[in-house]
Amino acid sequence: MDAAHIEIDRLTKRFGAFTAVDDVSFTVRAGEVLGFLGPNGAGKSTTMKMLAGFVTPSAGTARIMGEDVVDRPVAAKRHLGFLPEGAPTYPEMTVQGFLGFTARARGYRGSEAGDRVHDAMRMTSLEEVRLQPIETLSKGFKRRVGLAQALLHDPPVLVLDEPTDGLDPNQKHEVRNLIARMAPSKAMIISTHILEEVGAVCTRAIVIARGRVIADATPAELAARGPDLDTVFRELTREAA
Amino acid sequence: MGGTMTVARRELAAYFSTPVAYVFIVIFLVMSGALTFTLGGFFARSTADLQPFFAFVPWLFLLLVPAITMRLWAEERRLGTIELLLTLPIAQWQAVLGKFLAAWAFCAIALALTFPLVLTVNVLGDPDNGVIAAGYLGCLMVAGSYLAIGAAISALTKNQVIAFVLSVAVCFLFAAAGSPVVTEFLSRNLPVMAEVARGISVTDRLAAFSRGVISLRDVIFFASFIGVWLFANAIAVDLRKAD
Incomplete structure (x- = not known):
């Protein structure tokens, strides 16, 4: 095994x-x-x-x-997908911008990065807030942004x-x-x-x-x-x- | 290199998503212009060059550059995002270099926006634009030196005010080391140190650039100065990241 x-x-x-x-x-x-x-x-x-x-x-x-x-x-x-304690994120970035950053940091480029971000947002039900700055979101949404970041690269x-x-x-x-x-x-x-x-x-x-x-x-x-x-x-x- | 540029892009975008960038640029442009035309006696000199401008830039940067760098690492540690950043598959040095490059690019943008000064001297007279370009290059080197100092100090503390004050103090050391007050005092009392003081002074080196002299020695000095401080930055991040 x-x-x-x-x-x-x-x-x-x-x-x-x-x-x-x-x-x-x-x-x-x-x-x-x-x-x-x-x-x-x-x-x-x-x-x-x-x-x-x-x-x-x-x-x-x-x-x-x-x-x-x-x-x-x-x-x-x-x-590794890691959700740190307290789900820290960059408050001034939009959900999509933030996930795009983590996708690029993980080596995805172009349309593949876009697809990854899209899938991660779908899995964590974030599509409706994708263009909002993270600092304007509720605690539940912020936590899900952290989760989306951890899941993005499967x-x-x-x-x-x-x-x-x-x-x-x-x-x-x-x-x-x-x-x-x-x-x-x-x-x-x-x-x-x-x-x-x-x-x-x-x-x-x-x-x-x-x-x-x-x-x-x-x-x-x-x-x-x-x-x-x-x-x-x-x-x-x-x-x- | 991918990781470095990803970090740099995010960081540079972050400057412009808060008012900090605009306040910085406006204050820098107003102050540099005002000082050049008043204290610098731009017209009274009746010489078509930017000497007065290049003389003031290091002193303006002394106060403004630490204001850019103070949040660089301190903010990441306060928000806890440092844990996110450093658990992404990028090496620590890439994060350090990416943040530095973003801050440097930002200073380059601020410097580039002083182009009306260049236009002015070209309209009024017939300046040596090569000398002016060398002066700008020197300013960029000074900015890079201060940024590298500020970034390293920012990695040592969670408190942005402490990061700012300490960075100004350390940058001041390297700015003032070549000033006549310091070197004359030292050559009377401690002649050995006078040479050292002149050697580590960033303003002295900028003066050479602003006269149009780009010497390999000065370029190597700035490159190694920045390199040493970035190395210190990486060590500081490693030591203090989880505190």
């Missing part, structure tokens, strides 16, 4: 004396949607930032489609940091459907605070606390350890604290 799409290999990040991520290893294969859970400050975002090649690891490394994010960052990033690996944060229930539902549609062909990591989301879209869940992996199981297995997922999550993360 082919290698895993995402390989996280003894990843460690220290900020001074504080260890944010402590010797974390796991892999994600195509077709897996990994829910990345943990309390605030547990190291979720830092792990994702290292995987995306933004934060340099203190030790260990990660590979995306076999490309090392430390040694071959540009090659690794080509296979990457085999998607890393989404809180993709449904700030969305209303209908928009959350749409994003979950979108994730479910893409799931079979991609390896995905989704961080979230919403535990019901894990049961709804994830095939596997990792709980992280104080920078360490403290549980790695399917959402059903995790939920079976107690009365419900919420209780299990609280128990697990309290023990680690």
Whole structure:
């Protein structure tokens, strides 16, 4: 069988004396949607930032489609769609202008770039606002612009940091459907605070606390350890604290 | 090269999507024109050249260029878009170079818009347009030097005001190093440093350009000056990007 799409290999990040991520290893294969859970400050975002090649690891490394994010960052990033925490975008650009920029940065030119932008806007229902400056959009639209940017090049690996944060229930539902549609062909990591989301879209869940992996199981297995997922999550993360 | 130009295009468009670009250009044109005709004694000199203009440009740039560069990286870090930019499949140096080139192109546009001065001297007299072209090239070099300084400092802080003030201070060092006040003081007290001060002065080198002298030494000086600061910029981005 082919290698895993995402390989996280003894990843460690220290900020001074504080260890944010402590010797974390796991892999994600195509077709897996990994829910990345943990309390605030547990190291979720830092792990994702290292995987995306933004934060340099203190030790260990990660590979995306076999490309090392430390040694071959540009090659690794080509296979990656990344939604950073808070879905940052350039506020003065229009939706179409912004997506056009990311398409060009990913090497698309001319009509192919146009098609990519168009498809990404269609998938995230952004067509009606395509000529509006991003700063005039609601939080839900801004989040979808971030998602569109991550999906634009149809990457085999998607890393989404809180993709449904700030969305209303209908928009959350749409994003979950979108994730479910893409799931079979991609390896995905989704961080979230919403535990019901894990049961709804994830095939596997990792709980992280104080920078360490403290549980790695399917959402059903995790939920079976107690009365419900919420209780299990609280128990697990309290023990680690 | 594709990544560099993509970043540069976006950045240049960003200047013109806010009033900053227009304020900058208008102030630059008004100030450079006013200084040339009043303090510079453009008419009183009754010489058909742009010496007074080229003498004021480095001092105008000293205040205006840091106003362009202060947002270059500080803004990306404040908005969090640096995380987006640096996780696109472009190398870090391409982002650094792209941003610098956009800012430089913007300064070139501002300089190009001073063309009525060139027309004026050509109508009033018979200037040596080669000398004028060399002067403009020198101005562009000074702009590039200040931009490279400002961009590197902008990468060190999230705060645009700090980036602006520090950049003005550092640019001032390189602008004032060749001024008579500094070199005379140094040659009386520290003769060794007087040579060094003249050597790192961007205004001294511009003076040569504005007399029509384009020496290889000066071009190499500016190129390596810009290169060193861009290198510092890349290091600063790498160190501070995730803070």
